[in-house]
Amino acid sequence: MTNIKYEPVIGLEVHVQLKTKTKAFCGCANEFGSKENTNICPVCLGLPGSLPVLNAQVLVGAARVALALDCTIRHFIKFDRKNYFYPDLPKNFQISQFDMPLSENGHLDIKVDGISPKRIRIKRVHLEEDAGKLMHPEGSISSLVDFNRAGTPLLEIVTEPDIYSPEEAYAYLSDLKLMLQYLDISDCDMEKGSLRCDANISIRPAGETKLGTKAELKNMNSFKAVKAALEYEIKRQAQSLDAGERIVQETRLWDEKKEVTLPMRSKEEAHDYRYFPEPDLPPFTFTDADIEGMRNSLPELPQQRLRRFVENFGLGEKDAAVLIADKELADFFEACVEIYNEPKKISNWISGPVLFNMNSRNSSFGALRLTPGHLTDLICLVEDGTVSNLVGKDILAQMLAAGSAPKDIVREKNLAQVSGADELNEIIEEVIAANKKSVDDYACGKENALMFLVGQVMKRSGGKANPKVARSLLAERLKRT
Amino acid sequence: MKLNFLTAHELLEPPGQGSISSGDIVSDLKGRIESVEPKVKAYARQPFFEKALNQKLEAGWLKGLPVSIKDNICSDGDLTECASRILCGFVAPYDATVVKKLREQGALIFGKTNMDEFAFGSSCENSAFHPTHNPWDLDRVPGGSSGGSAAAVAADEAIMALGSDTGGSIRQPAALCGVVGMKPTYGRVSRYGLIAFASSLDQIGPMTKDVRDNALLLKAIAGHDEKDATSVKTPVPDYLASLEKGVKGMRVGIPKEYFIEGMDPEVREAVNAAKAKLSSLGVKFIEVSLPHTEYAVAVYYIIATAEASSNLARFDGVQYGFRAAVKTDGAEPGLISMYKQTRGQGFGQEAKRRIILGTYVLSSGYYDAYYSRALMVRALIKQDFDKVFNECDLILTPTSPSAAFKIGEKTDDPLSMYLSDIYTISVNLAGLPALSLPCGFTKASLPIGMQILGRPFAEEDIYRLAFAYEQSTHWHKEKPKL
Numbered sequence: 009m010t011n012i013k014y015e016p017v018i019g020l021e022v023h024v025q026l027k028t029k030t031k032a033f034c035g036c037a038n039e040f041g042s043k044e045n046t047n048i049c050p051v052c053l054g055l056p057g058s059l060p061v062l063n064a065q066v067l068v069g070a071a072r073v074a075l076a077l078d079c080t081i082r083h084f085i086k087f088d089r090k091n092y093f094y095p096d097l098p099k100n101f102q103i104s105q106f107d108m109p110l111s112e113n114g115h116l117d118i119k120v121d122g123i124s125p126k127r128i129r130i131k132r133v134h135l136e137e138d139a140g141k142l143m144h145p146e147g148s149i150s151s152l153v154d155f156n157r158a159g160t161p162l163l164e165i166v167t168e169p170d171i172y173s174p175e176e177a178y179a180y181l182s183d184l185k186l187m188l189q190y191l192d193i194s195d196c197d198m199e200k201g202s203l204r205c206d207a208n209i210s211i212r213p214a215g216e217t218k219l220g221t222k223a224e225l226k227n228m229n230s231f232k233a234v235k236a237a238l239e240y241e242i243k244r245q246a247q248s249l250d251a252g253e254r255i256v257q258e259t260r261l262w263d264e265k266k267e268v269t270l271p272m273r274s275k276e277e278a279h280d281y282r283y284f285p286e287p288d289l290p291p292f293t294f295t296d297a298d299i300e301g302m303r304n305s306l307p308e309l310p311q312q313r314l315r316r317f318v319e320n321f322g323l324g325e326k327d328a329a330v331l332i333a334d335k336e337l338a339d340f341f342e343a344c345v346e347i348y349n350e351p352k353k354i355s356n357w358i359s360g361p362v363l364f365n366m367n368s369r370n371s372s373f374g375a376l377r378l379t380p381g382h383l384t385d386l387i388c389l390v391e392d393g394t395v396s397n398l399v400g401k402d403i404l405a406q407m408l409a410a411g412s413a414p415k416d417i418v419r420e421k422n423l424a425q426v427s428g429a430d431e432l433n434e435i436i437e438e439v440i441a442a443n444k445k446s447v448d449d450y451a452c453g454k455e456n457a458l459m460f461l462v463g464q465v466m467k468r469s470g471g472k473a474n475p476k477v478a479r480s481l482l483a484e485r486l487k488r489t
Numbered sequence: 490m491k492l493n494f495l496t497a498h499e500l501l502e503p504p505g506q507g508s509i510s511s512g513d514i515v516s517d518l519k520g521r522i523e524s525v526e527p528k529v530k531a532y533a534r535q536p537f538f539e540k541a542l543n544q545k546l547e548a549g550w551l552k553g554l555p556v557s558i559k560d561n562i563c564s565d566g567d568l569t570e571c572a573s574r575i576l577c578g579f580v581a582p583y584d585a586t587v588v589k590k591l592r593e594q595g596a597l598i599f600g601k602t603n604m605d606e607f608a609f610g611s612s613c614e615n616s617a618f619h620p621t622h623n624p625w626d627l628d629r630v631p632g633g634s635s636g637g638s639a640a641a642v643a644a645d646e647a648i649m650a651l652g653s654d655t656g657g658s659i660r661q662p663a664a665l666c667g668v669v670g671m672k673p674t675y676g677r678v679s680r681y682g683l684i685a686f687a688s689s690l691d692q693i694g695p696m697t698k699d700v701r702d703n704a705l706l707l708k709a710i711a712g713h714d715e716k717d718a719t720s721v722k723t724p725v726p727d728y729l730a731s732l733e734k735g736v737k738g739m740r741v742g743i744p745k746e747y748f749i750e751g752m753d754p755e756v757r758e759a760v761n762a763a764k765a766k767l768s769s770l771g772v773k774f775i776e777v778s779l780p781h782t783e784y785a786v787a788v789y790y791i792i793a794t795a796e797a798s799s800n801l802a803r804f805d806g807v808q809y810g811f812r813a814a815v816k817t818d819g820a821e822p823g824l825i826s827m828y829k830q831t832r833g834q835g836f837g838q839e840a841k842r843r844i845i846l847g848t849y850v851l852s853s854g855y856y857d858a859y860y861s862r863a864l865m866v867r868a869l870i871k872q873d874f875d876k877v878f879n880e881c882d883l884i885l886t887p888t889s890p891s892a893a894f895k896i897g898e899k900t901d902d903p904l905s906m907y908l909s910d911i912y913t914i915s916v917n918l919a920g921l922p923a924l925s926l927p928c929g930f931t932k933a934s935l936p937i938g939m940q941i942l943g944r945p946f947a948e949e950d951i952y953r954l955a956f957a958y959e960q961s962t963h964w965h966k967e968k969p970k971l
Contacts, residue, residue: 050583054803056576056684057563057585061718089799091851093828100802153807282851284860287688287796289718 012250014211016242017219018171019131020180020234024163024194025138025202026069032137032161033060033103033289040200044143044154052159054098059288062087066135066161067292068302069193070110073163074133075303076191079114083294087135087286092279095151096140098158106283109134117311118183120176122329128180129168138162157201163194169208169219174238181205181231186310189335198230205234210255211245220245221255225269227262237262241269313338321351330359336373343380348387357387361401365408377411386414394418395425399471427474432465432481435473439464440485450486458483492517493645494968497554497702500648511553511597514648515541518555518599522646525971528627530619531641533560533572536600549595551709556591557647559638560601561608562693563682564588567598571684572616573606575804575835577811585682586717587651587693587710594709602637602650606837607801608658608686610634611909614900615839622896623666624969625935629893632662638696639666643936644971649697649706653683655690656789657888657913660925663696664888664938667927667967669703669955670696672913674945675920676721678707679714685800687793688719690917699965700926700956704728707948726949736957737771739950742881746782747912753891759929759937760887763958767885770957775881779873784866785915786907791850791863792918798847801840806831842903871919874942883954884942886912888925892935912940922948926955927964936964 031038034051050058067085074081088106114130138160143152165184171177185196185203196203205228210220225241228234240262245255260269308316310332317328317338331338337358344354362383366373386407390400395418403417410417418424426432439461440447450457458479465478492500492514500509519538526532536557537544546553558564561571563581565588570576588598605615613621613636621636623629624644631640635652639662642650652659654672663670671694678693685691695706711725743764748757764774805828806812813830815823836844850859877884889909899906916923921942928939943951959965 053808055582055809056569056571056579056803057561057581057682059681059717059719061716091799091802093802093805095805095807095824098803098808100805101799280853282799282848282853282856284795284799284851284856287719288685 013214014242014246014249015172015214016174016209016211016238017169018173018177018238019169019208020167020171020177021206021208022165022181022184023204024073024165024188024196026066026161026163027192027194027202028063028065028069028161030063030065031159032063032066032135033159036159038160039156040195040202042156044152045156047156048158052098053155054100054158060103060286062289062292063161069161070133070135070163071294071299071302072191072306073165073188073193074111074114075299076187076306076309077111077114077116077130077133077165079111079130079133081111081294081299082108083296083299084108085110085292085294087289088283089286090136091282094139096142096153096158098140098155102136102139103286103289104136104283105134116180116184116187118176118179119329120179122326122333126176126179128170128176131166131168133163133165136162136164174235174242177207177238178231178235181234183310186333186335190307190309190313192307205231207234207238209238209241209245211242211249221257223255223257223269224259225262226259226272229264233262233264236267237269240267244269310335317351321345321355323351323355327355327359330363331355334373340373340378340380344384347380348384350387353387353391354384357383361404365405369408376408378408382407382413389414389418393425393427393474395423396471396475399423399425402471423472425474426469426472427477429477429481432469432473432478433485435465435468436478436482436485439468439482447486458486491521493521493648495648496698497649497705500554501550501552508552511546511555512542514553514555515597515599518646518648521644525624525644526646528622528971529624529640529644529646530621531602531631531637531644531646532557533570533601533603533616533618533637534568537567537598541597541599544597546597547593547595549593551591551594551596553595553597555597555599555648556706557600557602557638557641557650558588558598559635559650559652560604561653561684561686562588562651563684564598564601567601569601569684570617571607572604572618573804573835573837573840574617575811575832576684576809577835579810581682583682585693586679586714588682590710590712596709599647602635602641602647604637605634606840607684607797608634608653608655609797609839609843611657611661611906612894612896612899613637613640613662614896615837617837620896623893623935624971625667626893626933628895629935630665630896632665632889632893634658634662635670635696636662636666639663639668639670642666642668642696642698643969645968649695649702651693651706651710652696653686653691653693654913654917655686655793656917657910659694659696660913660923660938660940661889661910663925664927664940665893665936667930667936667938667964667969668696668698669700669924669926669965670694671703671707671924671948671951672916672922673707673711673948674922675917676719677711677723677725677922677946677948679712679717679720681714681716685796687796688800689796690789690793692917700952700959701729701732703924704732704952704956723946728949728952731949732952732956734953735771736767736954738773739771739883739954740773740775740881741767741954742775742777742877742884744777744779744782744877744884744886746779747886751890752887753931755931756887756889756891756937760885760939763928763939764885766961767954767958770961772954774885777877777880777884779870779877779915781866781870781873782915785870785918786911788863788866788870789910789914789918790846790907791859792867794843794847795851795860796847798844798851801836801844804832804835806835811835839903867918870915874915874919874921878944882943882950883947886940886942888912888938888940892931892933892937916942921945922951924951924955926959927967928958928962929964930967
């Protein structure tokens with residue numbers, strides 16, 4: 009090993025399936041998980057004589073994403089054919105956009121590790137159609153094709169080479185996904201293939217401005233895999249350079265099991281796609297008013313929401329970041345604040361006990377069956393001293409298990425905090441009788457003994473005793489001995 | 490008289506009382522086909538005699554009239570093979586929009602006509618099935634690519650037919666067979682269900698025994714279609730209602746670039762005689778210029794083959810049609826062998842020539858020199874017409890430089906075959922409507938056609954002029970001796 013330090017330069021190409029009712033160019037349902045070859049028609053099968061017709065919903069959806077990424081939208085939209093042979097591509101050409109993409113020159117401001125801000129420039133965002141899916145049944149020499157996915161609208165989002173570490177790549181993907189979820193435009197589920205990511209990566213000696221030879225990485229099935237593949241590739245390229253070898257420009261596939269990238273056979277890359285304008289789709293035009301209308305109808309995006317949570321609700325940046333990182337969670341938070349105007353307390357409850365329960369159950373927020381009314385009721389019960397903080401957390405777990413209201417749980421299980429002097433004094437007498445030694449210790453000036461006795465009161469009351477009241481009653485009682 | 494010799498409008502409004510049944514027409518057509526089809530071979534395969542009779546007819550103004558359609562137009566449940574081996578056994582699972590429209594208006598789909606494979610050709614010799622013969626001289630070609638439709642109508646084996654026209658494929662065979670053929674304005678008729686040759690040039694159009702039938706059939710198939718994004722919303726006029734409005738004062742341009750060396754003197758004479766006839770009816774002729782005409786053939790063969798190479802990529806043996814029995818030597822993946830052998834054996838000579846040409850002009854490094862430049866010249870050709878139509882209402886030209894040529898005469902010379910479309914190609918590049926109708930015969934009794942071109946969506950004007958001319962001549966009444 010030599011001592012040269014390298015810096016990686018990364019660009020990402022993300023494909024996102026748009027969640028429209030119908031496919032891009034026909035009326036078939038755009039659905040994941042249907043029985044094979046059921047969402048098909050002559051158009052998406054590319055049968056002889058069939059013609060594509062653009063679904064307007066697709067174009068608007070794509071333009072909204074482009075606007076959210078601050079891209080410049082083209083007024084004149086045309087499609088091109090990308091020609092190549094593959095059995096999952098029914099027409100043996102893909103309707104895509106080549107020299108005049110829907111939009112260009114945008115950016116996404118990301119937070120690396122949730123904190124450090126960085127701007128990633130977006131080179132282009134364009135629309136195309138997805139292909140079908142090949143299946144290779146075990147033990148068969150034939151392959152099968154499922155065309156349900158053929159013709160699904162796909163958005164390709166390409167960054168400039170502005171990403172300098174696997175962590176930044178991970179942050180970019182997470183923040184992009186979050187933004188797309190806020191736009192309600194895609195499921196962004198890498199496992200279902202509704203979001204896919206290829207990465208271009210090269211390395212260069214730190215301080216060098218010229219780019220090195222890049223490799224294109226494919227076949228990563230999760231954000232973690234993208235990060236791992238990039239980490240592997242940085243090491244591999246560094247070792248090659250250290251050994252005095254040249255980096256070959258090639259496509260490499262990530263092997264999830266072996267955790268290595270392997271070169272794709274070079275023959276499979278030698279494509280001349282022979283792009284030309286799609287003659288079956290007349291160009292489409294956006295007016296300035298169309299574009300302004302779409303821009304104005306954009307929902308609040310994650311970073312805007314974060315600012316609002318900090319400024320309007322007085323939350324800390326970190327707490328706000330936790331909330332906005334899940335759109336459902338942030339929506340829930342706002343619904344709670346609407347009912348009970350204590351944003352900080354609510355934020356603490358959500359970031360603390362609620363997320364704890366969500367993570368320990370390994371569930372999504374939506375699956376928790378928690379309503380804003382129930383959570384704010386619970387917080388009120390704790391705040392007005394009906395139950396202790398500890399019991400409150402316990403009640404939350406029961407609420408999530410049963411989906412029931414906190415007040416009902418308190419009533420049914422008789423969990424209300426005991427603050428009445430009569431009831432508490434009874435318990436205190438029992439505790440004093442049973443803990444002679446501690447009582448003596450306290451009398452000798454050992455302050456700690458009081459805390460122990462309060463703990464015993466709590467225990468005997470089944471956690472229901474109001475600890476503050478219990479403490480003062482106990483201290484008073486001990487003075488009298 | 491046998492019903493198959495009548496026109497559609499005669500069958501729809503028979504003189505005297507009563508109406509004619511669809512069954513009677515089909516049965517007379519069947520008799521005719523049995524006697525002359527072995528010589529003419531206009532159909533791709535046997536028409537639907539029984540099926541046609543058993544077909545449940547929709548009530549409609551077309552009252553069960555049989556319409557024959559070119560083998561590249563899909564009809565649900567029928568073989569639709571584009572006269573190609575590669576589509577061998579392909580049964581369309583849906584109706585083309587024109588077929589759907591015809592059925593809804595009460596017409597009956599009678600049979601599929603022969604053509605040059607994928608509409609690649611001007612002679613009907615490039616059919617994987619058999620060549621079609623010209624009913625006027627069986628040693629000669631019927632023209633192409635809609636040669637089967639033209640021959641079927643000319644030989645009274647069809648009442649009327651649909652063809653498709655990418656560079657003259659309706660008009661040239663109409664001229665060579667002595668029938669009337671219209672290529673409508675691009676976007677006038679839905680292309681949904683027409684197996685594409687060149688998407689930006691293709692149009693379906695009617696091929697009929699006379700002008701009135703032609704207007705009638707276009708009226709039935711024209712109009713906007715949500716399934717074809719290139720079809721237009723312009724309302725469809727009643728072509729029949731304006732047929733008889735006369736031509737007095739119409740200004741008709743004669744492009745000087747079209748009357749060139751190499752044009753058969755008999756064709757020239759016939760078109761000049763037609764000019765004289767039309768002048769006598771009140772038409773004013775003016776000489777006009779279409780300066781970019783000489784580039785049309787070159788531009789056409791770049792754009793049309795580029796689009797075709799992409800449109801025909803889907804014929805790969807995966808989903809439908811022909812798949813070669815794959816022999817693999819192991820050096821190549823089975824899939825690549827399957828593609829190569831399927832396409833190698835499935836496509837005919839001319840199809841391969843055009844796919845290779847189109848692939849070449851789209852290749853990186855050549856795209857700008859060929860395809861991009863062709864698009865620019867295409868725009869200039871269109872501009873030529875826009876300018877000329879400021880001076881005149883219609884344009885009159887020959888349809889083809891010569892009458893029907895001998896079978897085999899040009900098969901070894903693709904370039905001279907391409908040049909037989911010289912008068913028809915510009916129209917497709919400019920997206921204009923144009924019609925060919927009979928305007929005489931050569932000394933050897935071969936039909937000669939002339940072409941009337943109009944502004945976009947001026948089919949009505951074209952029909953008016955054609956009808957006035959037809960009414961003052963007898964060409965359309967002549968029948969080939971078979």
